[in-house]
Amino acid sequence: MEIRINDTRLTLVKGDITLQETEAIVNAANSSLLGGGGVDGAIHRAGGPKILEECKKIRARQGGCPTGEAVITTGGNLKAKYVIHTVGPIWRGGNSNEPQLLKNCYINSLKLAKENNIKTISFPSISTGAYRYPVDKAAVIALSAVIEFLRKNNGFEEVRFVLFSDEIFDTYKEALTSLCSN
Numbered sequence: 001m002e003i004r005i006n007d008t009r010l011t012l013v014k015g016d017i018t019l020q021e022t023e024a025i026v027n028a029a030n031s032s033l034l035g036g037g038g039v040d041g042a043i044h045r046a047g048g049p050k051i052l053e054e055c056k057k058i059r060a061r062q063g064g065c066p067t068g069e070a071v072i073t074t075g076g077n078l079k080a081k082y083v084i085h086t087v088g089p090i091w092r093g094g095n096s097n098e099p100q101l102l103k104n105c106y107i108n109s110l111k112l113a114k115e116n117n118i119k120t121i122s123f124p125s126i127s128t129g130a131y132r133y134p135v136d137k138a139a140v141i142a143l144s145a146v147i148e149f150l151r152k153n154n155g156f157e158e159v160r161f162v163l164f165s166d167e168i169f170d171t172y173k174e175a176l177t178s179l180c181s182n
């Protein structure tokens, strides 16, 4: 599925984010920046040790990455030149500022991409795996955040959501369809 916001294509695809050829891919990391399972594990495995080396330097400098914030490293062996690591909120029932923190992940990743003159970027569905954020709620926040950012900021060619299963892809598609009809 694809829509256009100003000059930017916003696309939803089903697939593996480590295989994307966008200039940047976004990692759903944890605050330690030292790697983990899920998409984080897949990115470090596919990208090789350079990514972890840079993460460790960032950690030494600023002590990890707080929830909702983002940092940037090389893409190592990936097709993507950069990995933007952001830390999603752990779902604790919805009354612990989760929606705002999840929105911050997308906005801060896009700000960092813009500062680095990145034109094409892929996002996974942040927080909806190990961090258990309900996918329907996360999809609306993720898409609304990106749409809001792209309405105010021109210069991206494509923002892509790379969804790992049919179920997650369908949930994002429904959310985008309903956001577009509002």
Ligand code: AR6
Pocket: 015, 016, 017, 018, 028, 029, 030, 035, 036, 037, 038, 039, 040, 041, 042, 088, 124, 125, 126, 127, 128, 129, 130, 131, 132, 133, 162, 163, 164, 165, 168
């Ligand atoms: N490509 C695209 N999406 C993927 C891939 C992939 N290769 N692999 C998994 N997903 P998760 P979180 C989807 O758990 O919930 C890690 O251990 C997956 O289906 O990767 O933010 C970190 O170190 C789900 O929809 O991230 C943290 O400790 C989505 O990516 C913690 O997990 C996010 O699932 C972060 O948890």
